[in-house]
Amino acid sequence: MTAMADWDPEQYEKFSSHRRRPFADLTSRVGASNPGVVVDLGCGPGSLTLGLAQRWPAARIIGVDSSHEMLAQARRNDTHERVEWVHSDVEAWDPQQAGAPIDVIVTNALLQWVPSHLQLIPGWVAALAPGGWFAMQVPGNFNAPSHTLLREVAAKSHRAAELLTRLRGSDAVSDPAVYTELLVGLGCDVDVWETTYQHVLDPAGIKREPVLEWTRATAMLPVFEVLKDEEERADFVAAYGKALSKAYPRRPFGTIFPFRRVFAVAHKRA
Numbered sequence: 428m429t430a431m432a433d434w435d436p437e438q439y440e441k442f443s444s445h446r447r448r449p450f451a452d453l454t455s456r457v458g459a460s461n462p463g464v465v466v467d468l469g470c471g472p473g474s475l476t477l478g479l480a481q482r483w484p485a486a487r488i489i490g491v492d493s494s495h496e497m498l499a500q501a502r503r504n505d506t507h508e509r510v511e512w513v514h515s516d517v518e519a520w521d522p523q524q525a526g527a528p529i530d531v532i533v534t535n536a537l538l539q540w541v542p543s544h545l546q547l548i549p550g551w552v553a554a555l556a557p558g559g560w561f562a563m564q565v566p567g568n569f570n571a572p573s574h575t576l577l578r579e580v581a582a583k584s585h586r587a588a589e590l591l592t593r594l595r596g597s598d599a600v601s602d603p604a605v606y607t608e609l610l611v612g613l614g615c616d617v618d619v620w621e622t623t624y625q626h627v628l629d630p631a632g633i634k635r636e637p638v639l640e641w642t643r644a645t646a647m648l649p650v651f652e653v654l655k656d657e658e659e660r661a662d663f664v665a666a667y668g669k670a671l672s673k674a675y676p677r678r679p680f681g682t683i684f685p686f687r688r689v690f691a692v693a694h695k696r697a
């Protein structure tokens with residue numbers, strides 16, 4: 428995949444309570460009772476990985492991520508040094524590095540950044556021990572205003588071609604049926620579903636553009652990769668923020684941010 432602008436763990440964790448929910452919904456469908464090795468691909472700041480360590484206290488837990496900033500935060504969060512943090516792009520990560528068959532692979536909110544993931548999943552499932560679990564969650568909101576407006580503002584920029592190319596590379600998500608067919612074909616019992624969360628952001632009404640605050644940490648990263656100049660960035664953010672405020676108006680109780688996500692849990696037959 429193309430190099431990504433720096434991830435900002437602090438910005439990303441601003442909405443941690445909302446971001447935690449899909450991970451909880453995903454992992455609640457993983458039935459492993461006493462796994463030996465658990466891997467979290469694209470572990471980010473590690474808070475959710477540490478939740479896996481709590482759930483399975485006897486397991487070896489490995490968190491893999493390509494961002495030095497995210498891993499540094501993960502190490503700070505891991506005060507008991509419970510997790511093995513590995514710096515790697517998931518495209519290059521070799522499951523053999525775990526040194527043992529893997530019982531659970533979880534990957535939450537990562538694979539939309541990895542256009543080759545349909546080619547990677549078979550290798551990950553092959554690396555699972557018999558009876559192992561693969562669980563993934565990806566956003567499926569690329570036709571929502573948060574993303575269409577990003578592309579619209581990009582299209583009006585004098586850097587439109589570069590911006591649109593970058594933005595196209597970050598929405599590599601397939602229909603749920605594609606994941607179902609792939610995972611069934613790999614010899615798994617499969618549970619695939621989608622959900623649209625109705626996140627209510629900023630109930631206290633203290634943020635000017637709460638949806639912008641959310642997308643700054645994720646969907647906007649390809650834009651920041653292209654626009655390095657502060658003034659160019661500020662102009663872009665102002666135009667996009669204005670459009671977002673219209674699309675996601677503030678209500679007396681907060682700002683509703685609907686967010687569709689796609690989940691797949693596969694249980695490899697023993």
Ligand SMILES: C[S@@+](CC[C@H](N)C(=O)[O-])C[C@H]1O[C@@H](n2cnc3c(N)ncnc32)[C@H](O)[C@@H]1O
Nearest residue numbers: 469470471492493494497516517535536537540
């Ligand atoms: C949206 S965050 C998700 C973090 C965590 N899984 C969570 O749910 O909170 C995406 C993470 O994927 C990582 N990432 C993006 N592309 C990657 C790649 N090709 N290989 C490994 N990690 C990657 C980023 O550094 C970031 O930490």
